[in-house]
Amino acid sequence: MNKKNAARLGAGALAVALALTGCAGSGGGGDEEVTLHVFTFGFDKTTDKVFDSFTEDTGIKVVAERVASDQFPSVLQSRVSAKTDLDLINLRGGSEFNKYAEAGTFADITGAKYLGNVSKGAIQNGIFDGKSYGFSMSSYVVGVYYNKDLFDKLGISVPKNWDEFTAAATTIREKGNGVAPLVASAGDSWTNQYYYHNAIATFANENPDFMEQLKTGDATWADNPMMLTQFERFQDLVKSGDFITGAQSLKYTDAQAAFGAGKAAMWVMGSWGIGGLTPAGFTPGAFALPINDANQPTAVASSLSDNIVGATSWSKHPKEAQQLLEWLTTPAFANTFQERQGIKSTVAGIDAPYSEFQGGWDALFPDSVAFPPNVGPSVNGEGPAVIGEILAGTLTPAAALDKFQALQDSDNLTGY
């Protein structure tokens, strides 16, 4: 009796479980038409609309899935480990792309004709170990947003060296009627890095072997004298009280909103920040962060191509995936992308405006130097935190440099 009942219960539970599994299908599978799955950290508000015309032209459906950037790495890692039903992946360039390219995530597109449609830098970013696995969709340049109207009112001209930059900050602090000279957003650690971004780019550009030497241990970050200088200068800004109240906990979008609302006169950030920027009755301009001294030529901005896209090596629809990649390099798409996302596309010959305020940023592109794509994951991910610590007053510039190098050592140890 006892035995029978227990056994029956066990079997019953199993049957219920099986029955539930059976009816759990999500009802997704298309009949004959192909659906491509795109996994992305970008394509925000326009996710659904951006692919419409591709579907109209080809009959191939596209489903894009967007994951917020702070959760993106963990979700991407699971998806790639399990080789889920993904056809295209849109991820960050540099260490993130390199790691996945090494793991054989992407289909080899070396020599594909459509690569000719995008800029050289965009192709360069998608090369790993001599082969093309993708390309960058967007070009950015990093610099300083400034409130032109306020600058004019206070009689400040665009700073050409660091002294002029700090002088501008002082003028705003003293005569700006409560407007903060600078907004920072250490609540999103990555936003800190733009105070040393062109310091890395410029030095790496002048010393082409430097990044490799860092990896082999033949050089350290102390060999780039501009790093310590920038850390020190940043600390000086902090000490003079040039940052908006709340800089230590604000998020990226808060910083953008604060600059847009006219609460801060300058914002050190990349050109992507122009998408979604709504200035309250003033014209925003842009200049390169002048990390040079007074007797030196004015520093140029750092640029980066990012937003890499590639097809997965396990895609069930490799032909259609290539079709979509090719479409992403057409002017038809690039114009829409540029207009809707407010981001400058890497596709050549595009004229759709990406913002009514793009002029200042466009002017920075021609002279800019490229940020090296082979910065290690820890330096990339945790490095910006040292600026946050200087902001918080818990780290001296010298200690910040040591910490930066410690992150490099950690990357070297891991070998990525």
Place this chain on the structure above:
Amino acid sequence: MTITTSGYPRRKAASSGLRALVLAVALVAIIGPLALMVITSLKTQGEIFTSPIALPAAPSLDNYVRAWELGGIPAKALNSILVTVGSVGIATIAGACAGYVAARIRPRWVGGAVTAIFAFGLFLPAQSALVTLFVQMQQLGLTGTLWPIILVDTATQLPLTVVIFAAFFASLPEEIEEAAFVDGLGRFGVLSRIVIPIAKPAIATSIILGVVAVWNEFFVALIFATDPSLQTLPIGLAAFRGNFATDWGASLAYSTMVAVPVLILYVVLQRYIMDGVASGAVRG
């Protein structure tokens, strides 16, 4: 549970006034932020910035409409309901069975071992296993459905459920069951006909704690929503925040809509919960 007895003989009016004051302060501190969420969700964007803690001049549901439409709430709510009903249902049934075994099996040490094995789960960091879990689900062919979320949520829910039921059953006198055995009922018969009907407080507790945990769960649902159509409400809320970061009104309206179903369930089951939450816990 025994009936509440008044703890203290009556004291002076002064202490009673002090008590009321302290309670009022505590009430404001605990309910204030929730009220702020609801109040802010009824304001316009302009009002939020100009007068953050004032009442809305003209309460408006615009934020709710915007969150509902842009946030894809209906589909996500359905997923949340399926996942919650699925995992809480399985965890409660399987947990009641295992808890009954733990409380009644002979020799006693076997029951102790069963509870100890489940209690171990309270310490396990499921987060460090997410990638492993994902690969496992893929091998089982379950990704692309809600099943991985249901199964993992069930598994993480089971330790607490078993502990609650084991403690509850252990506190029941065994005589009734003994009598039923004599009447020829087996273990399963006793469980289903005698024990379960009197286990309502434990079941209610298991359900409410399970619903709270599963309805609100974030990381498992994030990793396994391999398609936007599989997203649950908390993931939807996070995605909505990502897309409309400075739209505080709509974000807080979204939050309110995520919170309300649990609050309703709580009101319905409330009379069981006070006893229930404690029943697994009092005997430490």
Place this chain on the structure above:
Amino acid sequence: MTSPTDTAVNSSQSAGPADRTLTREGGGAVPRRSRFEWTFLLLALPGLAIYMAFLVWPVLASFIYSFTRWDGINEPVFAGLTNYQRLFSDRQYGQALLTTLAFAAIILVGQVSAGLGLALLLNKARRGTSLMRAAFFTPALLSTAVIALIWGFVYNPLVGVTPLIAQGLGATTGPLADVLGNASSAIWAVSGVVIWQYAGYIMVIYLAGLKNVPLEVYEAADLDGATGWRRFRSITWPLIAPSTTVAVTISLAGNLKLFDQVFLLTGGGPAGATDTAATLIYRTAFSNSNYGYSVTQSVILTLLTVVIVIGQRALASRSNK
């Protein structure tokens, strides 16, 4: 939320009637009940199977990676004990463990005193008491995503409530103007949120404990003239010791793994001031691509949690005796 309770202890302590010799009039001995019941154990099997397959096994299996160098994607490379060696000289991890302990301690004291305080105030049945109890429990029902949004709003330096208070006090800079942005206030601000979230939960545990305090004890104490604090210290507190043990266990087990609230409110900042072991582990794995090492950090955190909670229980059961 990680949660109650108390398990092996419960079932063995409440042995009660079942220990009696299983003989009855008419029925004679019931021998099968003292034997090991294989079939009865099967009843526990479905639960055990799901739990083992989808929690225990994946977690333990992933612990293997603590002996590898692995970025989570490419082939893991066996690394012996190097991850463990590195851990012992890892200052950042040490700091994160200290922060975790600080959080656990602050939250523990806050939750237990707030929960106990509320329970004492609401123990006596009066008009509105049950409504108040219900109200105090509500924060425990909400998603941390929702809670982080509410408190993120309250603490926001540009649109929030705390900067308004700061303005009211004439302090436009300093901790109150940017609660989450100051190293000195952030840990308290985040702790405050967790205390707020679960104080009602702890209150319910104490209310249950207080029910078991017999009224006669107080009457006897009244005869002795014991009042107020003395009465609480010498009578109530010892009698509700079991509830305290449970509350402490729940609080510790949950907060030594503290992740969600920190991740969503500060991300570990400012300047690492709120970085807990769990948030550091997450970043090591996913933003630094050092999955193998993150598992090592995770193994140690798990062991530490188990040791602390078991140690606390052992201490409690000794002093309760």
